Amino acid sequence: YPPRRGGREDRQGRDQHRHAKNEREEKGEDKVFGELKFGAVEKECDEHRIQQRQRQVDFGKNTLGYDRYCKNVKKAEREKASYAWTPDPRRKMSKRAWDGMIKAWRRYLHTFDPQVEGGGVGGE
Numbered sequence: 001y002p003p004r005r006g007g008r009e010d011r012q013g014r015d016q017h018r019h020a021k022n023e024r025e026e027k028g029e030d031k032v033f034g035e036l037k038f039g040a041v042e043k044e045c046d047e048h049r050i051q052q053r054q055r056q057v058d059f060g061k062n063t064l065g066y067d068r069y070c071k072n073v074k075k076a077e078r079e080k081a082s083y084a085w086t087p088d089p090r091r092k093m094s095k096r097a098w099d100g101m102i103k104a105w106r107r108y109l110h111t112f113d114p115q116v117e118g119g120g121v122g123g124e
Helices: 008-027 047-061 064-072 095-110
Strands: none
Touching: 047 095, 064 095
16 A cells, blocks of 8 residues: 555654754755845856857947946946846856857847838848
């Protein structure tokens, strides 16, 4: 027969899970989007990775959309949680997370690009 739910084995598994979770919280290891629970942000140590990320940020800042964004949106009006904030190349995160942040930031900057007349392919 299969073990009953709520039996001794089930309680032990829950207790072990609860104990491990409490240990992670004590160490500050529960992460939310790459940040420690108490607001401290881990920094990237790999200089090559930081340089590659900075190149991507510089590429985004070297656009008409970024220039227009800086002129139209004052710093006090920008929201920390929005895509408007330039991603921090020194913040520790996975490659997939970094690529997602850069992609969202660049897409947001494109909303400030000047409108192109004609809209056809090849300048038609």
